[in-house]
Amino acid sequence: MSLINDILIEESEIKNYAKGDTLAEKAEGLLKQQTETWELLRNNYSDLKKVEVRNFEFDGFNVKVQFNPGRIISSSAKVDKDSIKNRKCFLCMENLPADQKGLLFGAEYLLLCNPFPIFPHHFTIPKLDHLPQMIIGNLSDALQLSKELGKFYTVFYNGPKCGASAPDHMHYQAGNKYFMPIDDEYPSVIENSARKILQNENLTVYAVDNYLRNFISIESNSKKNIVEIFQSFYKIFEKISDDKEEPMMNVQFFWDDVKWRVIIFPRQKHRPSYYFEEGEKNIMLSPASVDLGGVNITPREEDFNKITKDQIIDIYRQVSISKEYFEYLIKEVAKFGNETEAE
Numbered sequence: 379m380s381l382i383n384d385i386l387i388e389e390s391e392i393k394n395y396a397k398g399d400t401l402a403e404k405a406e407g408l409l410k411q412q413t414e415t416w417e418l419l420r421n422n423y424s425d426l427k428k429v430e431v432r433n434f435e436f437d438g439f440n441v442k443v444q445f446n447p448g449r450i451i452s453s454s455a456k457v458d459k460d461s462i463k464n465r466k467c468f469l470c471m472e473n474l475p476a477d478q479k480g481l482l483f484g485a486e487y488l489l490l491c492n493p494f495p496i497f498p499h500h501f502t503i504p505k506l507d508h509l510p511q512m513i514i515g516n517l518s519d520a521l522q523l524s525k526e527l528g529k530f531y532t533v534f535y536n537g538p539k540c541g542a543s544a545p546d547h548m549h550y551q552a553g554n555k556y557f558m559p560i561d562d563e564y565p566s567v568i569e570n571s572a573r574k575i576l577q578n579e580n581l582t583v584y585a586v587d588n589y590l591r592n593f594i595s596i597e598s599n600s601k602k603n604i605v606e607i608f609q610s611f612y613k614i615f616e617k618i619s620d621d622k623e624e625p626m627m628n629v630q631f632f633w634d635d636v637k638w639r640v641i642i643f644p645r646q647k648h649r650p651s652y653y654f655e656e657g658e659k660n661i662m663l664s665p666a667s668v669d670l671g672g673v674n675i676t677p678r679e680e681d682f683n684k685i686t687k688d689q690i691i692d693i694y695r696q697v698s699i700s701k702e703y704f705e706y707l708i709k710e711v712a713k714f715g716n717e718t719e720a721e
């Protein structure tokens with residue numbers, strides 16, 4: 379208990395930094411406090427201001443590539459069982475850097491500043507306890523978190539086999555809204571090219587298959603309804619997935635002041651073929667939620683310079699669920715909706 383008390387920032391101190399009482403404002407305040415008191419964080423945020431970005435235009439949307447050397451640890455992280463077992467968990471309270479402070483979210487999570495940022499404000503929200511990364515059973519926490527952070531931030535999840543660099547410690551992340559192109563593009567993508575696969579008075583489910591990476595989105599203001607439809611999606615996806623831990627997915631949670639937008643990117647692969655190529659063909663790009671949101675992170679400058687539009691298309695195609703499986707998922711999720719109505 380004393381450990382957590384050492385980590386939590388004092389109420390009297392956060393008041394000096396936060397402009398208000400919401401979790402979003404406190405998180406913003408925490409980042410200010412941490413950039414003053416934690417040298418590593420201050421240096422890494424200062425480096426972030428210098429990162430280079432390339433923009434690729436597609437039909438009705440954009441994809442960015444960010445050259446971010448600070449992300450090399452995450453992009454090249456060994457996430458196999460032995461490597462994980464043999465390292466100290468960097469999200470466990472006893473291993474946090476001495477200067478790191480945090481906020482409590484609910485009774486089970488700590489909100490921390492991510493010391494290797496991609497976003498201008500980037501947070502990691504681990505559980506206090508060392509429990510495996512899994513979305514089922516934790517989904518309503520993400521909904522609550524995205525609502526409480528919704529004034530400034532969007533929340534996202536990386537599956538244990540597709541982007542989480544701590545697959546053994548449950549955590550969400552959060553970053554500035556509208557930093558990822560998908561935040562802006564979503565309404566027009568839905569309007570112009572989504573299929574509505576399910577609608578009832580509490581919720582709408584869409585499928586999008588012409589955005590380079592297939593996704594399913596759920597819009598609703600009811601936590602209960604989102605959790606129900608997500609669970610049915612999960613069961614269906616589990617059946618066609620080889621993975622025993624969790625079917626591979628990245629998920630984003632965006633609260634728009636009225637309702638949630640939950641975007642699910644079902645995955646078929648963690649790392650694209652380019653990651654394993656030798657020599658000139660090699661590209662170190664290890665896609666996770668932020669990349670699928672439209673900001674691809676290349677920690678090495680040569681990859682940033684050489685990557686082409688065709689390679690971006692191919693990378694998204696390789697790591698996203700195939701058309702065939704996507705169609706199956708959609709068909710089955712739509713059925714669930716009909717069954718609910720018939721009850």
Ligand SMILES: [Zn+2]
Pocket residue numbers: 467468469470507508509546547
């Ligand atoms: Zn841990």
